[in-house]
Amino acid sequence: MKLEELIQSSGEWLRGEGPEADIVISTRIRLARNLSQFPFLTRADDAARAEIERILHAQIARLTPRKALNYFDVTTLQRLDRQFLVERQLISRELAEGHGPRGVAFSNAENASLMVNEEDHLRIQVLHSGLALEECWKEINQIDDMLEEQVSFAFHQQLGYLTACPTNCGTGIRTSVMLHLPALVQTKEIQKVFQALHKIGLAVRGLYGEGSQAMGDFYQISNQTTLGKSEEALIKNLKDVIPNIIAYERRVRGEMVKENKQQLHDMVSRAYGILKSAQTITSEETMQHLSSLRMGINLGLIEGLRIPTVNELFIFTQPAHLQKLRHGTLDSSERNIARATYLRERLAEQN
Amino acid sequence: MKLEELIQSSGEWLRGEGPEADIVISTRIRLARNLSQFPFLTRADDAARAEIERILHAQIARLTPRKALNYFDVTTLQRLDRQFLVERQLISRELAEGHGPRGVAFSNAENASLMVNEEDHLRIQVLHSGLALEECWKEINQIDDMLEEQVSFAFHQQLGYLTACPTNCGTGIRTSVMLHLPALVQTKEIQKVFQALHKIGLAVRGLYGEGSQAMGDFYQISNQTTLGKSEEALIKNLKDVIPNIIAYERRVRGEMVKENKQQLHDMVSRAYGILKSAQTITSEETMQHLSSLRMGINLGLIEGLRIPTVNELFIFTQPAHLQKLRHGTLDSSERNIARATYLRERLAEQN
Numbered sequence: 001m002k003l004e005e006l007i008q009s010s011g012e013w014l015r016g017e018g019p020e021a022d023i024v025i026s027t028r029i030r031l032a033r034n035l036s037q038f039p040f041l042t043r044a045d046d047a048a049r050a051e052i053e054r055i056l057h058a059q060i061a062r063l064t065p066r067k068a069l070n071y072f073d074v075t076t077l078q079r080l081d082r083q084f085l086v087e088r089q090l091i092s093r094e095l096a097e098g099h100g101p102r103g104v105a106f107s108n109a110e111n112a113s114l115m116v117n118e119e120d121h122l123r124i125q126v127l128h129s130g131l132a133l134e135e136c137w138k139e140i141n142q143i144d145d146m147l148e149e150q151v152s153f154a155f156h157q158q159l160g161y162l163t164a165c166p167t168n169c170g171t172g173i174r175t176s177v178m179l180h181l182p183a184l185v186q187t188k189e190i191q192k193v194f195q196a197l198h199k200i201g202l203a204v205r206g207l208y209g210e211g212s213q214a215m216g217d218f219y220q221i222s223n224q225t226t227l228g229k230s231e232e233a234l235i236k237n238l239k240d241v242i243p244n245i246i247a248y249e250r251r252v253r254g255e256m257v258k259e260n261k262q263q264l265h266d267m268v269s270r271a272y273g274i275l276k277s278a279q280t281i282t283s284e285e286t287m288q289h290l291s292s293l294r295m296g297i298n299l300g301l302i303e304g305l306r307i308p309t310v311n312e313l314f315i316f317t318q319p320a321h322l323q324k325l326r327h328g329t330l331d332s333s334e335r336n337i338a339r340a341t342y343l344r345e346r347l348a349e350q351n
Numbered sequence: 352m353k354l355e356e357l358i359q360s361s362g363e364w365l366r367g368e369g370p371e372a373d374i375v376i377s378t379r380i381r382l383a384r385n386l387s388q389f390p391f392l393t394r395a396d397d398a399a400r401a402e403i404e405r406i407l408h409a410q411i412a413r414l415t416p417r418k419a420l421n422y423f424d425v426t427t428l429q430r431l432d433r434q435f436l437v438e439r440q441l442i443s444r445e446l447a448e449g450h451g452p453r454g455v456a457f458s459n460a461e462n463a464s465l466m467v468n469e470e471d472h473l474r475i476q477v478l479h480s481g482l483a484l485e486e487c488w489k490e491i492n493q494i495d496d497m498l499e500e501q502v503s504f505a506f507h508q509q510l511g512y513l514t515a516c517p518t519n520c521g522t523g524i525r526t527s528v529m530l531h532l533p534a535l536v537q538t539k540e541i542q543k544v545f546q547a548l549h550k551i552g553l554a555v556r557g558l559y560g561e562g563s564q565a566m567g568d569f570y571q572i573s574n575q576t577t578l579g580k581s582e583e584a585l586i587k588n589l590k591d592v593i594p595n596i597i598a599y600e601r602r603v604r605g606e607m608v609k610e611n612k613q614q615l616h617d618m619v620s621r622a623y624g625i626l627k628s629a630q631t632i633t634s635e636e637t638m639q640h641l642s643s644l645r646m647g648i649n650l651g652l653i654e655g656l657r658i659p660t661v662n663e664l665f666i667f668t669q670p671a672h673l674q675k676l677r678h679g680t681l682d683s684s685e686r687n688i689a690r691a692t693y694l695r696e697r698l699a700e701q702n
Contacts, residue, residue, distance in 0.1 A: 277625075279617035280613055280622050
């Protein structure tokens with residue numbers, strides 16, 4: 001598989017058809033693992049890093065045909081290609097901007113992604129559309145088991161899996177659910193949600209993980225704790241809480257429709273109108289209007305446009321995607337023009 | 352002719368095809384006249400007012416077939432119908448909101464309009480599309496001459512025509528040209544224009560005459576002086592000045608295109624997008640976007656839409672027009688919804 005082929009489509013996790021897909025974009029689980037015979041990366045020299053990369057690359061290749069993954073040596077990728085993979089959620093910003101031997105392997109459908117020499121020797125990620133905690137857990141557990149047949153991961157009888165950062169120690173799991181919460185944001189109810197989640201040990205992050213800002217009303221909710229509980233117990237914590245947030249968002253949407261349908265319809269229609277007509281548009285404004293549009297479709301206020309299309313637009317209007325589509329480097333103002341052109345073309349196709 | 356028929360079309364002056372029609376909407380001349388045998392309206396009792404109305408109604412009817420005019424007794428018109436005629440520029444707000452016997456006669460094409468018992472016994476108005484000072488003067492002079500064959504107007508050898516307000520005394524003429532000056536407004540150059548016009552005795556007013564605010568970047572420029580010069584000399588003053596303002600607006604538009612075509616194109620495209628998609632919209636916002644759109648069409652930035660359509664939208668989205676179109680009374684928020692619906696429907700027809 002060539003990287004260029006990715007631009008022809010989007011990952012399975014954007015298909016917008018999973019359970020609760022009106023509000024839950026995707027579910028993601030990742031596991032942090034380290035080879036027992038090597039030091040953590042913070043203490044590994046270049047030779048050790050190279051050896052870790054060589055071993056894990058070979059072991060990942062051995063998973064085929066049980067698990068077919070495309071391996072890319074990240075050090076050979078252009079900056080634009082690395083950013084492109086970040087936008088698709090296939091690699092983290094840390095891996096993109098890191099140094100030394102490192103790689104990524106991912107499946108054709110982009111559901112599974114294995115990062116080599118990120119913060120840990122290995123980060124396994126599984127991503128599915130909609131609320132799919134069990135599906136993700138089942139798949140990632142399989143990949144983890146298959147690899148564990150082949151390699152020895154650093155594991156301590158009492159502490160569990162050992163990780164470069166102590167906050168990941170134990171299970172090494174982070175389970176996160178990406179939610180689209182425009183009604184809670186608009187009514188400022190979102191702050192209450194954040195406070196409640198914080199109290200029960202769940203973290204809230206933006207679209208691109210730790211340190212990233214929430215854009216387009218998207219929030220990732222994930223477990224803070226990794227130690228002292230089983231993976232199943234940590235997943236159950238999210239499984240219990242997420243339906244309440246979904247219900248809360250739905251209730252507020254319902255109230256908005258009931259109390260001021262006209263104003264809501266006006267807002268989402270104008271968002272659609274602007275996306276179909278702007279000649280230049282920033283990423284932030286695009287995210288904001290796409291967020292309104294997405295809610296509008298789910299509330300039946302916008303016709304002739306499907307959720308998967310809108311989900312795709314969120315990704316394809318990002319800087320690296322635009323530049324891949326245009327086969328060239330674009331500065332910020334050129335990107336704003338390319339983004340507006342792309343939006344007009346894609347949205348014109350829909351009618 | 353029934354008043355209801357007017358809603359099927361718009362006046363000739365909106366056809367947007369006259370000279371300099373990209374910037375000049377219309378040219379208007381009005382003459383103030385009073386019957387010599389009656390006191391001014393400020394001193395006339397109800398019986399005198401009724402008699403003036405009776406005489407002028409009869410004399411206007413006698414102009415047919417040389418000048419066919421439809422006469423309406425304004426006292427029998429509903430408030431909505433009077434407002435409707437104001438929006439079409441066929442009567443003034445003063446005549447609409449006045450009291451006692453009064454009327455209006457206008458031609459089918461809505462170019463000529465004669466108001467009885469407004470501020471003066473008679474106000475004759477001729478209105479044409481584009482910059483048409485001579486055409487207006489020729490037509491209004493003819494109507495004035497025809498009437499003067501039939502009635503005796505108050506005239507003083509030294510002062511000229513006598514009028515209720517001394518500022519109209521002499522010629523009783525007001526010549527005004529309605530200009531669309533969005534580029535001068537956006538660059539704030541318009542203030543310089545106002546100052547220059549003031550110095551040479553020309554007045555600047557909004558869309559609906561004296562005391563009205565400029566909306567949608569439309570300005571009426573007219574003579575202040577009526578005394579001590581001939582009608583031809585007063586008209587010539589405007590004839591000399593208007594081309595300079597037109598050239599100024601065109602130059603600034605040219606600079607805007609040259610320096611920031613993308614931003615200008617974005618502004619006018621978004622204006623079009625909002626007008627095509629809003630579900631509720633105020634009159635002010637409509638005027639602003641239609642103004643951008645009108646400039647965009649004239650600069651070749653918007654395709655598939657004609658100036659006469661945009662000119663019509665300015666008039667048909669006004670409160671009374673919307674209510675006539677809907678055959679009912681609408682409150683402010685209902686009008687905003689009706690306005691948005693009308694705009695979407697009309698603009699959808701265009702593509």
